[in-house]
Amino acid sequence: xxxxxDFPQRGLYxxxxxxxxxxxxxxxxxxxxGAAVLQYRDKTVDHARRRSEATALVALCARFGAPLIINDxxxxxxxxxxxxxxxxxxDGDIAAARARLGExxxxxxxxxxxxxxxxxxxIAGADYLAFGAFFPSPTxxxxxxxxPDLLIASRALHKxxxxxxxxxxxxxxxxIQAGADFVAAISGVFAVQDPQAAAHRYATLFHx
Numbered sequence: 001x002x003x004x005x006d007f008p009q010r011g012l013y014x015x016x017x018x019x020x021x022x023x024x025x026x027x028x029x030x031x032x033x034g035a036a037v038l039q040y041r042d043k044t045v046d047h048a049r050r051r052s053e054a055t056a057l058v059a060l061c062a063r064f065g066a067p068l069i070i071n072d073x074x075x076x077x078x079x080x081x082x083x084x085x086x087x088x089x090x091d092g093d094i095a096a097a098r099a100r101l102g103e104x105x106x107x108x109x110x111x112x113x114x115x116x117x118x119x120x121x122x123i124a125g126a127d128y129l130a131f132g133a134f135f136p137s138p139t140x141x142x143x144x145x146x147x148p149d150l151l152i153a154s155r156a157l158h159k160x161x162x163x164x165x166x167x168x169x170x171x172x173x174x175x176i177q178a179g180a181d182f183v184a185a186i187s188g189v190f191a192v193q194d195p196q197a198a199a200h201r202y203a204t205l206f207h208x
Contacts, residue, residue, distance in 0.1 A: 128182070
């Protein structure tokens with residue numbers, strides 16, 4: 001694994017829901033609330049704005065000692081010197097991302113509901129494995145569904161495990177108990193009035 005000394009071992013993995021005018025303020029609130037990792041997710045093609053925002057988020061995350069992961073876009077991650085990139089099934093392979101970003105980059109992958117995919121990507125050098133959706137998600141209402149048993153079985157892969165999809169502070173505990181080192185939240189943090197308070201509720205689950 002390529003986790004550096006500053007990468008957390010567990011906690012809230014907050015994923016942005018841009019574009020939004022208050023992106024930096026919302027992300028700062030989430031980090032103040034205890035988000036351990038921040039992922040910049042923006043599916044638009046406004047390259048100039050995305051690069052500007054990602055650059056600002058790298059600096060913001062550095063203030064809080066939290067890594068910034070870029071969703072899908074290896075070139076953007078390289079351009080802003082982010083901590084790493086998260087790859088879905090259509091976003092290129094791990095070897096190419098590693099060659100572009102360097103040996104110390106964090107490369108996470110979406111495994112959806114497939115332990116076979118997780119095993120193959122772990123062998124290929126993924127740094128963490130994301131599974132989901134565990135619950136109905138407003139971000140991806142048609143997402144494949146995963147179960148806590150998948151987390152239990154995937155512990156044997158000896159990689160950090162991330163759970164995603166409709167996770168709230170009220171339903172996250174069984175996933176953490178099953179083996180999730182991180183729980184991801186998009187709307188649970190960024191679609192509420194107080195991202196700091198929301199992030200704090202997630203973060204405290206890992207202190208119990």
